[in-house]
Amino acid sequence: GAVVSQHPSRVICKSGTSVKIECRSLDFQATTMFWYRQFPKKSLMLMATSNEGSKATYEQGVEKDKFLINHASLTLSTLTVTSAHPEDSSFYICSARDNGRLAGGPHEQYFGPGTRLTVT
């Protein structure tokens, strides 16, 4: 099956610093990638949809200036958490949609392994 990688898998940073998380589709091209956040014992919440070569689409309540998304190529999207605060500590997961598959198919999105961010 398709593979999506994320880096780093775990990061601890100090309050006020910025953290960049990379999401890569390893064996397929992804015009669209999605960034999710999951707090403990909560469901995954979509933060934004990352579109290759254009601006990301953010969900309501997600600050675009705080969570910077760049999708510069068909295999890479990055999420930068700027001026991180302890309340940004969460599990961030990306997923990628395979350009070669029909929308709505059972394997439309492939998930990365997630990045656990802890802001101290």
Add this chain to the structure above:
Amino acid sequence: RKEVEQDPGPFNVPEGATVAFNCTYSNSASQSFFWYRQDCRKEPKLLMSVYSSGNEDGRFTAQLNRASQYISLLIRDSKLSDSATYLCVVNIGGSQGNLIFGKGTKLSVKP
């Protein structure tokens, strides 16, 4: 009303038991439906898609009732390795094809 609602759980069952999870969704225009499994501190992994005709994969059976906007997952002869959180997921379609996740139901299978 939340978009995707699931049994709150947790479900604690002995090995070999049959367990059923239920899920309802609010968007009648939802296009496709899935059950994902998520282990602690891991990403969700697709368990199976859910079709109107019902579908089975080994010990797992999924059913969809579009009229009632209801999805179910049945696990027979549960194993210790089935312990995980099971997420009901709905694709609401559109150009982006966003997935809407339920909060999940935690299953713990005991020896």
